[in-house]
Amino acid sequence: MPIPQNAPTIDRRLLRDDVYRRLRDAIVDGTFAPGEQLRDVDLAAWLGVSRTPVREALLRLAEAGLVSAQPGRSTTVTSLSESAVRDARDVVAAMHQLAVRESVGNLTEADLDTMRQANRRFREAITAGDIEAALTADDELHAVPVTAASNQALATVLDQFTPVLRRAEVLRFSSVSGSASADRHDDLIQALADGDADRAAQIAAGTWSTLGPR
Structure with missing residues (x-):
């Protein structure tokens, strides 16, 4: 997955909601396209946070229908059905x-x-x-x-x-x-x-x- 290089990192003191909003907005605005695979390690590096809040955010995004996540398998951005x-x-x-x-x-x-x-x-x-x-x-x-x-x-x-x-x-x-x-x-x-x-x-x-x- 190509990770944008120009995004500022998130202050580590900020709440997990900030990670969720950043990932949500990246999906909504098309930064992450439908079908694109999202790896928590890459996203954590992009945002400058640990993998834990990223994983929590991906679970919330799955509940909202913005990503498809299966245990042990890749997480991908869903299509707009x-x-x-x-x-x-x-x-x-x-x-x-x-x-x-x-x-x-x-x-x-x-x-x-x-x-x-x-x-x-x-x-x-x-x-x-x-x-x-x-x-x-x-x-x-x-x-x-x-x-x-x-x-x-x-x-x-x-x-x-x-x-x-x-x-x-x-x-x-x-x-x-x-x-x-x-x-x-x-x-x-x-x-x-x-x-x-x-x-x-x-x-x-x-x-x-x-x-x-x-």
Whole structure:
């Protein structure tokens, strides 16, 4: 497996979650391609950590469906299958629908402004073709109602299944349909500002449901 040479090492004091996020993001952004074999010793050298947090991260990635790992055999990056996208989409859509319902009444004007600013950055990134920046802004926008909902179980489920959809979003945000997502974000923010939980939940579910199999 060719290991990138330009990545900074992770501080050894950081938690295993940092290793997981680095490997997850490398799969989502295509640094590690579908079918590529991942060896814990190579990944540990790349990240500057021991093999233990890498092995733990690979197990979490397997649970999320991003890698296929079998005891005593190689670990490989999975392909983006239609069934995996469909299953993750339905779960993530339901969780975001619940999050916006539970966040209504908890969101402050500052929260709404954070979402507006994130959507402005999202729209600018889509126009510029900066997919990484678009994904970052999208994450920031949707994190606001999830945080306001204060539902740890909900957040845990999203953490597991959202990465599968992020791989599909790289494809969507590379196309003209990316601009439509910014418009849906505007509608969501307005519904939340109006305190219309039903409308906000409908928009939230619809936003993620558009990530259908390709």
